[in-house]
Amino acid sequence: MEQVARFYGGPGGLVQAVRTALEEAGLDPCRLRPDDLAPLDEFHIRGRAASMEIVAALAVTSDSHVVDLGSGLGGPARTIAKTTGCTVTGVDLTPEFVELATALSQWTGLSDRTHFMVGDATATGLPETSVDAVVTVHAGMNIADKAALYAEAFRVLRPGGRFVLYDVLQGEGGEVHYPVPWAKDESTSWLATPDRTRQLLVEAGFEVVEQADSSDESLEWFRQVRARIEREGQPPVTFATFLGDAFAEMAANQVTNLAERRIRTVMVVCSRPQ
Template identity: 45%
Template sequence: MSTPSPIANAVQAHYTRADLGEAILAALQQAGKDPDHLTPPDLTPVDSFHIRGRVATLELARAAGLEATQRVLDVGCGIGGTSRCLASEFGCQVTGVDLTEAYCRVAAMLTEKTGLASLIDYRQADATALPFDEGTFDVVWTEHVAMNIPDKARLYAELHRVLKPGGTLAIYDILAGPSGPVLFPVPWARTPDSSFLVSPDDLRALLQGAGFTVQRWDDTTDAARAWFVALAEKIRQSGLPALGFHLLMGADFAAMAQNQRRNLEEGRIVLAQIVARK
């Protein structure tokens, strides 16, 4: 097994919290939920760790034409919000992979508590060296993941490799805006050292270079901006809620939210939902 790179170690350190599972279960109780009888929407405030949350996931799933018969690979699955959403809403079999081992453990625990373990499994893995045979999956899915990966040519080549011929790549990502640079800290990085954004034009070229044909490209920056402005303002006025992304990021999340609001308002980042075919 190869030794993780300094960047991989930094990314894992950014996301790892030793007591994350216990903290989420305690916050669920505080929010009036029964931790032993959970539904995927109960977890949305903490597990849909991307801009616009579950709404954006469902938008992309419909655009990708997701069906129950498909086997899906969720690359950068985090604590499993997207995998549970896709399995519960569409009935498909989902495998989630994430670089952060603690996220995989928590994802499996929460999936068990939502009764979806028969449809979902998780593995700790590097997105640029996936532990799957060529042509394994009908759909490869990734939301807010590539920002932490410097070797994007290798990333998209791997996603292409594990897809079946004619398979679908579904992407929802943060890209470099025209007004950069990004203000840090942000939810995916506390410093520029582990942030690797590309422009929309660069991403198109990367996907084409990996052998994909882009079928749909939706700029969702305006909706993202409105969503994050509302979130940041709510945190500014009322503080952090019992159940929220701060459980993943710690006390830094308040500053991250304000910076992300500015990054969106000032055009330092843009958002895209993309459907491509192998």
């Protein structure tokens, strides 16, 4: 776990680095629009489209409490909270990410509905059956004990609630080309196949409502992002701020891995039986 936290933690001072980048782009951190943070909040593959699919699958209301396991910079949490009016608690292993997620929610006026804490997604310490929905977005790749992750999601979820997983899974095309945005090498990367993921979810007690593979759409999304950058230039703040000079190679490998079916993007919607 310490290796994973170090990989994402960067050199420190992430809040100031993002504030400076925004100000240099002529943006006031205290008056941000959702689009200003899109490159960060929608860092996951397929961006906004995937975010809205997750929101719909969670089936929550303004009275709901959602937990985001592996919440990163809080993008999905903010999207869910802003779209539905619910409250979201994010749990992430990296202290710098929790600090920045908290700041970004303050800057976007969502600190009353999004809260972030440093913790282990496999053992959050949250009360049993205390939340209405659970989500995890592109976090399982860094978690070796997926059985523990899914068991924790089941434990904190109330009966009848939904668990939505949107993750990068192992494809049939062979071993992954590294580095990638979640790992420099295989030492902090643990991918499960779609079949194994479904099996572990069922073993945790969940009923699988839907499983959707979006790999083809993901590849097209990357092509559109590349075309937009060539046309408009890089946005003011991207994950290169945290992942450094290797980010370009990581992004290129991500596209190659998708094209060669070494990875797949899959969303699984589950429910905890009544």
